[in-house]
Amino acid sequence: xxxxxxxxxxxxxxxxxxxxxxxxxxxxxxxxxxxxxxxxxxxxxxxxxxxxxxxxxxxxxxxxxxxxxxxxxxxxxxxxxxxxxxxxxxxxxxxxxxxxxxxxxxxxxxxxxxxxxxxxxxxxxxxxxxxxxxxxxxxxxxxxxxxxxxxxxxxxxxxxxxxxxxxxxxxxxxxxxxxxxxxxxxxxxxxxxxxxxxxxxxxxxxxxxxxxxxxxxxxxxxxxxxxxxxxxxxxxxxxxxxxxxxxxxxxxxxxxxxxxxxxxxxxxxxxxxxxxxxxxxxxxxxxxxxxxxxxxxxxxxxxxxxxxxxxxxxxxxxxxxxxxxxxxxxxxxxxxxxxxxxxxxxxxxxxxxxxxxxxxxxxxxxxxxxxxxxxxxxxxxxxxxxxxxxxxxxxxxxxxxxxxxxxxxxxxxxxxxxxxxxxxxxxxxxxxxxxxxxxxxxxxxxxxxxxxxxxxxxxxxxxxxxxxxxxxxxxxxxxxxxxxxxxx
Amino acid sequence: xxxxxxxxxxxxxxxxxxxxxxxxxxxxxxxxxxxxxxxxxxxxxxxxxxxxxxxxxxxxxxxxxxxxxxxxxxxxxxxxxxxxxxxxxxxxxxxxxxxxxxxxx
Numbered sequence: 001x002x003x004x005x006x007x008x009x010x011x012x013x014x015x016x017x018x019x020x021x022x023x024x025x026x027x028x029x030x031x032x033x034x035x036x037x038x039x040x041x042x043x044x045x046x047x048x049x050x051x052x053x054x055x056x057x058x059x060x061x062x063x064x065x066x067x068x069x070x071x072x073x074x075x076x077x078x079x080x081x082x083x084x085x086x087x088x089x090x091x092x093x094x095x096x097x098x099x100x101x102x103x104x105x106x107x108x109x110x111x112x113x114x115x116x117x118x119x120x121x122x123x124x125x126x127x128x129x130x131x132x133x134x135x136x137x138x139x140x141x142x143x144x145x146x147x148x149x150x151x152x153x154x155x156x157x158x159x160x161x162x163x164x165x166x167x168x169x170x171x172x173x174x175x176x177x178x179x180x181x182x183x184x185x186x187x188x189x190x191x192x193x194x195x196x197x198x199x200x201x202x203x204x205x206x207x208x209x210x211x212x213x214x215x216x217x218x219x220x221x222x223x224x225x226x227x228x229x230x231x232x233x234x235x236x237x238x239x240x241x242x243x244x245x246x247x248x249x250x251x252x253x254x255x256x257x258x259x260x261x262x263x264x265x266x267x268x269x270x271x272x273x274x275x276x277x278x279x280x281x282x283x284x285x286x287x288x289x290x291x292x293x294x295x296x297x298x299x300x301x302x303x304x305x306x307x308x309x310x311x312x313x314x315x316x317x318x319x320x321x322x323x324x325x326x327x328x329x330x331x332x333x334x335x336x337x338x339x340x341x342x343x344x345x346x347x348x349x350x351x352x353x354x355x356x357x358x359x360x361x362x363x364x365x366x367x368x369x370x371x372x373x374x375x376x377x378x379x380x381x382x383x384x385x386x387x388x389x390x391x392x393x394x395x396x397x398x399x400x401x402x403x404x405x406x407x408x409x410x411x412x413x414x415x416x417x418x419x420x421x422x423x424x425x426x427x428x429x430x431x432x433x434x435x436x437x438x439x440x441x442x443x444x445x446x447x448x449x450x451x452x453x454x455x456x457x458x459x460x461x462x463x464x465x466x467x468x469x470x471x472x473x474x475x476x477x478x479x480x481x482x483x484x485x486x487x488x
Numbered sequence: 489x490x491x492x493x494x495x496x497x498x499x500x501x502x503x504x505x506x507x508x509x510x511x512x513x514x515x516x517x518x519x520x521x522x523x524x525x526x527x528x529x530x531x532x533x534x535x536x537x538x539x540x541x542x543x544x545x546x547x548x549x550x551x552x553x554x555x556x557x558x559x560x561x562x563x564x565x566x567x568x569x570x571x572x573x574x575x576x577x578x579x580x581x582x583x584x585x586x587x588x589x590x591x592x593x
Contacts, residue, residue: 125554132561136568143572152576153588159572160522160585163565164513167529170558171506174533177554178540181547201499228591295591 001052006061006068009049009076010116016041017109024102031091034102035453038109042084049076056481060122064184067122069485074327074478075119075251082244082334083112088457089342090236092450096351099145099234107144108240111137115248121255124173124183131169131216134248135162138241142233154232158241161215161225169212175205185260192263206264209256210271216249219309220278223302230298235348235355238294239341242301243334250308250330258315258323259486269316272309273410280306280421287428293344294355296428297337300381303425304333307396310418314399315487317408323487325395327479332380332388332468339461340377342454343370349448357435359445364437366447371436373462378429380465383422388468393422498539505532519573519583523566530562 004011020037027033052059053073060067086108091101114134121127139162143155177183179202180191215222230238257268283303290296308329314322344355347370353359364371380387383394397418404412468475509532512525534555541551577583 125557129557129561132564136564139568139572143575146575147579149576149579149590152572152579153590155572156519156576156585156588159569160513160519160526163523163526163569164529166561166565167506167509167526167533170530170533171536174536174540174554177550178536178544178547181544183550183554231591 001059001061003061003066006052006059007066007120009045009052010113010120012041012045012048013109013113013116016045017106017113020102020109021106024100024106028102029100031095031101034105035087035091038087038105039084042080042087046077046080049073049080058485064186065123065126066120068120069482070478071254071327071482071485072120074482075247076116078247078331078334079112079115079119079244082240082247082338083108085335085338085342085457085461086236086240086244088453089239089338089345092349092454093234093236093345096349097145097234104141104144107137107140111135111141111240111244115244115251118248118255119251122185124177124185124188124256124260127185127252127255128166128170128173131248131252132166134245135166135216138162138245141237142229142241144237145234148234150232151234152232154229157225157232158229165212165215165222168208168215172205172208172210172212175201176209179205185255188260189262192261206261206268209261210268213249213253213256214275217246217253217305217309218279218302219275219305220282220302223279223283226302227295227298230301231292231295231355235294235341235345238298239338239345242297242341243337246301246305247330247334250326253312254323254486257312265316269313270410272313272316273414276306276309276313276414277417278306279303279309280418284421284424284428287425290428291357292355293357293360293432294341296432297340297344300425300428301337303421304329304337304381306421307393307418308333310400310414311396313414314396314403314411315483317403317411318406319399319403320483320487321402322396322399323483324476324479325392325399327482328395328472328475329392331475331479332392332465335461335464335468336377336380336387336389339458339465340374340381342458342461343374343377346370346448346450346454346458349450350446353445357432358442360432360435361439362436362441362445366441366445370450370458373458374436375433376462376465378432380469382426382429384426386466386469388465390469391472393418397422495539495543498543499536502532502536502539505529505535517584517586519576519585522585523569523573526569527562527566530558530565534558 023033023037058069114130117130139159142158143152145151218226283299287296287299308326311322311326380389383389397415400411400415509525509528537555541547
């Protein structure tokens with residue numbers, strides 16, 4: 001396959017972003033044109049992704065800097081799905097506030113191209129540029145409601161901490177490149193397998209890389225930006241930020257730590273275990289005290305990062321199931337969290353409505369369908385069967401248990417901490433359910449009319465949440481293939 | 489072999505610049521100063537990259553290219569950052585980040 005044919009999905013995605021920009025310029029303010037172009041274009045990008053990745057083999061392009069393997073295909077399809085859901089949920093929130101949809105779609109699509117490039121990187125430099133391509137539009141989206149103090153406040157915190165961590169990451173990258181003499185992930189792996197890891201400068205470089213990545217996935221203690229960035233952003237953006245850049249950052253982790261630094265896994269697994277325990281525990285404990293649902297979901301998203309790190313740790317001590325669990329978790333978390341944020345956004349359709357817990361009081365009586373769907377997503381986030389969240393948690397914890405039976409005591413502790421955390425998290429998720437069905441609102445709120453598009457998206461998200469919970473088999477096959485592509 | 493031929497001197501300088509940038513980012517309250525500190529950190533990275541490119545024969549071709557890429561990324565970042573700073577300055581009338589605390593009250 002020629003180089004250009006191999007990068008076709010990525011090139012199509014860039015073209016789509018430019019096309020939507022052109023459509024928005026040609027017919028300003030036409031919501032249907034933007035939505036139609038975006039959704040049809042996303043379908044075409046998905047088809048191209050499937051076509052290029054259909055063989056399941058590893059294809060490289062551009063002298064080995066770009067790679068397509070089953071992991072790339074899986075992550076690309078996941079990103080496309082995340083962006084499609086975000087686009088579908090956005091208009092109902094943006095329009096009452098007078099925010100344009102066209103620019104939103106364009107910026108979001110550019111973020112998607114960055115995420116797709118991360119998953120296809122076989123070179124540290126490409127990886128860094130892809131990372132920036134993903135996060136820069138994210139900063140813009142966070143501040144999308146630019147006349148709103150909260151939105152801009154969230155954006156500046158996200159931006160400052162985000163670029164700070166990018167600089168740290170880049171400093172580490174410079175040293176790894178300078179000392180190993182290559183940016184190709186394959187060659188780094190080969191050099192480290194050959195035992196080039198002893199130099200203190202290289203260890204320092206790796207420490208900087210780890211710190212930068214920990215910021216990006218919002219692992220405790222590098223999570224300070226998360227609550228404010230998530231709470232301040234317009235709700236559809238928060239939904240996107242909590243899954244898109246997170247899955248993207250985990251794609252970076254897979255390419256960087258699992259592939260390039262795989263030979264050093266015995267060294268970095270210690271760090272991952274500590275980060276996982278801190279991230280799960282602190283995320284959940286602070287989420288318990290929140291009275292704003294968006295902020296609560298922000299802390300819960302930190303906790304979910306911790307569960308995904310459990311899968312990574314299990315992989316690092318030799319269980320491929322850990323990697324499968326991590327990927328499954330990413331997909332399940334994307335669906336259920338986007339759904340939950342879509343309901344929050346739908347309730348905020350009337351401009352000026354906050355995402356405070358009180359807004360949810362009496363929702364079960366006022367808008368029963370929204371309340372039922374929200375309950376489903378929250379149960380899934382808690383990890384109750386038969387929902388996607390149950391199998392997601394089950395797989396990562398199971399992998400950790402298997403690893404502990406194989407002799408790694410630390411993973412046993414990690415599994416216990418994860419189970420305790422999952423139990424504690426039930427409290428704050430179910431509190432929202434209690435508010436929706438058992439509390440009377442302080443003041444009567446009007447029933448809102450929601451767009452058909454929003455309902456369609458909500459139905460799709462809830463069906464996926466249930467299907468992944470009843471029939472995990474097909475997705476498990478896919479993530480198994482993706483995990484074997486980099487993990488064996 | 490003089491001082492100027494020693495790679496360690498240049499790397500130490502890059503490290504020092506990076507540390508100054510990090511300190512500036514953590515100690516300053518002004519959003520613009522924090523942005524400048526980040527730029528200083530990225531410049532430190534570029535100094536390290538150019539140093540490796542100049543001293544390692546195998547890296548001679550790559551060094552300047554990577555440095556150029558980093559400069560492009562830094563410029564894009566500064567553009568987005570300044571736009572956000574301007575947007576928040578219009579809302580709040582202050583560049584001091586510790587007064588951006590509406591969500592923590």
